[in-house]
Amino acid sequence: MKKSRVIQLLGLIVIVGLVSFGYTHRDQTSASESITAVGSTALQPLVEAAGEQYSNNHTGTFINVQGGGSGTGLSQIQSGAVAIGNSDIFAEEQSGIDASKLIDHRVAVVGIAPIVNKQVGVTNLSQQQLIKIFTGKVTNWREVGGKNLPITLINRAQGSGTRKTFESYALKGQKSADSQEQDSSGLARSIVASTPGAISYVAFSYLDKSVQTVSVDGVKPTEMNVRKNQWYIWSYEHLYTGKHPSVLTQQFIDYILSTAVQQKLIKQLGYISVHDMQVQRNATGKISIVK
Amino acid sequence: MDKIRESLLKKSVASKIERRGKAISLLCLALIVGIVFLIFYFVASRGLATFFQNHINVWQFFSGTQWNPGTTGTNGQPAVGALPMIVGSFLITILSALIATPFAIGTAVFMTEISPRRGARILRPVTELLVGIPSVVYGFIGLQVVVPFVRNTFGGSGYGILSGTFVLFVMILPTVTSMTADALNAVPRYYREASLALGATRWQTIYKVVLRAAVPGMLTAVVFGMARAFGEALAVQMVIGNATLLPHNLVSPAATLTSILTMGIGNTVMGSLQNNALWSLAMILLLMSLFFNLVIRYIGRKGKLSHER
Numbered sequence: 297m298k299k300s301r302v303i304q305l306l307g308l309i310v311i312v313g314l315v316s317f318g319y320t321h322r323d324q325t326s327a328s329e330s331i332t333a334v335g336s337t338a339l340q341p342l343v344e345a346a347g348e349q350y351s352n353n354h355t356g357t358f359i360n361v362q363g364g365g366s367g368t369g370l371s372q373i374q375s376g377a378v379a380i381g382n383s384d385i386f387a388e389e390q391s392g393i394d395a396s397k398l399i400d401h402r403v404a405v406v407g408i409a410p411i412v413n414k415q416v417g418v419t420n421l422s423q424q425q426l427i428k429i430f431t432g433k434v435t436n437w438r439e440v441g442g443k444n445l446p447i448t449l450i451n452r453a454q455g456s457g458t459r460k461t462f463e464s465y466a467l468k469g470q471k472s473a474d475s476q477e478q479d480s481s482g483l484a485r486s487i488v489a490s491t492p493g494a495i496s497y498v499a500f501s502y503l504d505k506s507v508q509t510v511s512v513d514g515v516k517p518t519e520m521n522v523r524k525n526q527w528y529i530w531s532y533e534h535l536y537t538g539k540h541p542s543v544l545t546q547q548f549i550d551y552i553l554s555t556a557v558q559q560k561l562i563k564q565l566g567y568i569s570v571h572d573m574q575v576q577r578n579a580t581g582k583i584s585i586v587k
Numbered sequence: 588m589d590k591i592r593e594s595l596l597k598k599s600v601a602s603k604i605e606r607r608g609k610a611i612s613l614l615c616l617a618l619i620v621g622i623v624f625l626i627f628y629f630v631a632s633r634g635l636a637t638f639f640q641n642h643i644n645v646w647q648f649f650s651g652t653q654w655n656p657g658t659t660g661t662n663g664q665p666a667v668g669a670l671p672m673i674v675g676s677f678l679i680t681i682l683s684a685l686i687a688t689p690f691a692i693g694t695a696v697f698m699t700e701i702s703p704r705r706g707a708r709i710l711r712p713v714t715e716l717l718v719g720i721p722s723v724v725y726g727f728i729g730l731q732v733v734v735p736f737v738r739n740t741f742g743g744s745g746y747g748i749l750s751g752t753f754v755l756f757v758m759i760l761p762t763v764t765s766m767t768a769d770a771l772n773a774v775p776r777y778y779r780e781a782s783l784a785l786g787a788t789r790w791q792t793i794y795k796v797v798l799r800a801a802v803p804g805m806l807t808a809v810v811f812g813m814a815r816a817f818g819e820a821l822a823v824q825m826v827i828g829n830a831t832l833l834p835h836n837l838v839s840p841a842a843t844l845t846s847i848l849t850m851g852i853g854n855t856v857m858g859s860l861q862n863n864a865l866w867s868l869a870m871i872l873l874l875m876s877l878f879f880n881l882v883i884r885y886i887g888r889k890g891k892l893s894h895e896r
Contacts, residue, residue, distance in 0.1 A: 300604070304611075337853075365853025367862075375857075391657060392859035448744045453829075454655060455854030455861065471658065476746055476828040476840045479850040483825070490735065491744055 330358040331545050335369015335382030336457055337480070338499060339533045342404060342565055343382060346552050349561070357544060366390070366457045373398060373536045379545045381536040384457020386579040395579070397539060402532040403552045404567040407500040408462055409517035409529070411485065411507040415492050418442040420511040426466055429495060432473030437493060449475035450484050450496035461531040462497045464581060466512070497529075501566025519568050525575040525583055532577070533567065627873065634870030637863040643667050648867065654831035654847070656861040667864045671833045673871065675841040678748055678834065679823065680816045683755035687763050688809055690756075692798070695767035700793050711768070717761035726822035729754040734826055743838030746828030751843070754822050759812035766811055770804020771797060806886045814879035818872065820845035844868045 333343050340363050347359030364372075366383040370393045373381025384406070387395035410426065412418060416437050421429070428434040429447055437445045451472055452459040458481065463472060478484045481498045488494040489506035500517065503509055509517055512529070521527035535552070537545055551557060558569040575583050598606075637643050643665065651668020659665055694714070698706030733753050738745030774797050782792040798805075820843075828840025829850060848868050855862040 304607070363853070365855075367854040367856050371856035371858075390856060391861070392856040453850035453854060455657065455851060457854075471655070474655075474830055474832050476744070476830045477842075477850060478829065479824075479853075487730075487746075490731075491738070491746075494744070 329356050329544070330360060331379035331542065331548065332360040332362065333369075333380035333382055333535070334362045334364055334372045334378045335380075336366045336384045336533070337363045338384050338406060338457060339382040339404070339535075342533070342562065342567060343380075343535070343552075345561055345565065346557055347548070349557070350548055350551050354547075359548060365455070367455055370398075370536065373538065376538060379537065379542060380549070383534045383536055384531055385460050386532075386534065387536060388579040389460065398536045399539060399541070401535040401537065401549050401553070402570055403535055403549070404533040404562050405522060405530055405570055405573055406533055406567055407517055407519065407522040407527060407530040408458055408466070408497050409500060409503060410466070410495060410497045410510040410512070411488050411503070412510055413488055413490075413492055413494045414506075414508050416442045416445060416495070416508065418510065419508060420514060422513050423466070423468070426510075426512060427468065427470060430467055430472045431470055432475075445493035448491055448494040449473065450487055450491075450494050451475050451477045452481070452484060452497075453477050453479040457531065458497065458499060462529060465531075466497070466529045499566075500568075519572075522568055523572050523574050525577075530568075532570070630866060630870050630873050633863060633866035635867075637667065637860070637867040641665070641860045641863060643860075643864075649673070652833050654842075656864040665860055665864075667860075667867075669844075669864075669868060669871070671831045672842050672844045672847050672868065674833060675748065675827070676817060676843040676845070676875075678841075679751045679755060679827070679843060680813050682748065682752040683759060683816050684763075684809055684813045686752065686756045687760045687812060691760055691763035691767050691808065691812075692805065694760075694764045695771055696793060696798075698764075698768050699771040700789070700797060706768075711765065714761040714764050717757070718765075722758065722819060722822040723825075725754055725758050726825035729822060729826040737838060741838050743836075744828070744840065745838070746826060746840045747836075747838045748827065748834050748841050749837040750826040751823045751841075752837075754826055755816045755819060758819060758822060759816050762815055763808045763812040766808030767801075767805050770801040770808060773804060774800045803886050803889055807883050810879055810882050810886065814876055814883075817875055817879070818845065820849045824849055844872050848872070 333347070340361060343359070344361045347361055350359055351357050366385055367390060369378075369381035369383050370387055370390050372378045374393055374397065381398075383390075387393045387398050387400065410421070418437060418441060421440060425434065425440045429440065430449060432449075434440060435447050437443055437447060449472070452462075454477065456479070459472070463469065476487075478487060478496075481502045484496045485498050485502050485504070485507055488496045495510075500519070503517075511517065512527075515521055515526050517527050517529070522530045535549055537549070541549070553570075555571070558571050562569045574586055576586050577583050637648065638645055647664065648667055648669055650670055651666070652670050653661070653666035653668045654671060655666045694710065698710045729750060733750050734745035736745075737743070737747070737750045737753070741749060778796050778800055779792055782796045783789075787795065823843055824846035827843060827846055829842050829846050830840035831842050831847065832840065834841040848865055851861070851865050855865060
């Protein structure tokens with residue numbers, strides 16, 4: 297009898313404890329020592345690593361980073377549920393988001409390269425050929441100078457930031473044909489590596505020896521070419537905040553934009569620093585030279 | 588005198604504890620029921636918004652073959668045709684159940700009728716172990732082994748209904764097997780004894796008596812397996828190719844409701860058409876699992892009646 301009461305009491309204490317824990321942590325944005333960033337999985341490693349470094353340098357602060365996708369990041373920041381919304385795409389490009397209520401912080405640049413299976417025998421494609429392949433007008437590698445192999449398209453999921461960027465800039469805004477879709481870059485790469493005749497596209501940081509990178513119109517997908525926009529398939533990584541970010545949010549974004557992070561961490565993780573870019577692009581895709 | 592009177596009128600400690608225990612268990616029950624209703628309400632409110640807020644034609648949703656909610660289709664309406672996913676989900680569920688059922692019945696018969704001791708010692712733990720393997724492991728094996736196998740044997744890219752069927756077959760086999768074995772075990776012993784006493788061989792007994800008597804239980808097992816196959820997301824998503832196209836053969840890339848859901852939900856904004864359309868898919872899934880549950884209950888009730896007769 298005594299024992300059961302003790303168990304009951306313990307259970308009650310645990311429940312009360314959990315509830316009060318949840319209650320005290322209910323709104324992390326207003327807490328002075330902790331902020332939450334949610335969104336793009338492509339940007340997540342960078343924000344996580346930077347957040348860790350930042351917390352180490354500023355004891356008592358904590359940057360909580362979660363994935364969920366660019367759409368989640370944008371909708372969460374729009375509703376004010378988080379401090380920072382991570383996104384691969386401009387808020388203007390996402391339907392259902394009022395970009396005028398958000399502040400855009402571009403913290404890095406990501407180049408995207410087409411990849412093919414090694415058996416395909418193609419290392420260079422013209423943009424026209426690329427468009428024809430992805431819109432389903434060319435269905436065999438023979439037609440673009442490769443081996444006699446049917447083409448297997450591997451797309452990223454609808455609404456993925458990488459796919460949006462690829463369709464806007466590599467396919468000149470044309471929609472890709474309905475095809476296989478994968479929801480992560482790593483899986484897309486491993487499927488291209490193992491499927492004869494497969495073509496897909498991944499961020500530079502995912503390129504490795506298991507797949508063949510394709511040049512477009514003779515331009516190689518390298519960081520140097522992205523800086524001058526000679527390789528035009530790239531996108532910004534955005535940190536979106538509300539109009540009035542908290543002090544810690546602002547300090548953290550300033551930290552990511554500082555030379556320390558831009559010159560070291562960003563390069564280690566395979567992104568391109570915004571400081572190195574010789575051109576800039578606005579939400580409508582217009583390119584201008586950085587002064 | 589008064590003391591005795593008092594102790595008789597007052598509630599004893601034990602009855603107090605009993606009352607408290609009842610209250611706590613009722614609270615737990617209420618919480619779970621409440622959560623179930625909230626989930627139903629939430630999914631339904633979001634899923635129905637596609638039709639009431641975004642004014643998508645219900646018929647068009649179920650019969651359309653174009654799925655790209657952000658854009659407009661050939662008829663000028665947003666392209667939200669869920670037919671490819673619905674067909675994909677059902678095909679893969681039915682096919683995997685079709686393949687799994689004979690294997691499950693065979694295994695279960697061996698476990699319960701032919702070699703009960705070895706069945707209990709070896710086969711049962713092994714099948715139960717299969718249930719515990721995380722679905723991502725099945726998916727990974729499917730990606731590395733099944734997909735190349737299908738590609739080399741049947742052609743195509745290897746991604747499609749067939750690969751998904753093979754993976755799901757292995758995934759639902761243990762569930763169906765162990766439930767079928769339970770159903771066979773539940774057949775009363777005197778059925779077998781009577782059959783043998785009439786001069787039937789063991790095979791005749793199994794085939795004509797035990798299996799017939801266990802039909803309701805076996806059906807429940809199959810429906811249970813189908814429910815699991817219908818709801819499986821990760822493993823299927825890794826091998827089916829996720830192309831929102833009507834499958835024209837078993838090796839062309841296809842999609843299921845679950846695979847499109849898990850891929851799309853992170854890339855859409857709450858409240859937008861793209862998001863609502865995904866919730867509609869979730870609603871179909873929920874309704875289907877409800878349907879499977881009802882079928883299981885129905886079979887269970889029928890089975891009980893036939894045993895009582």
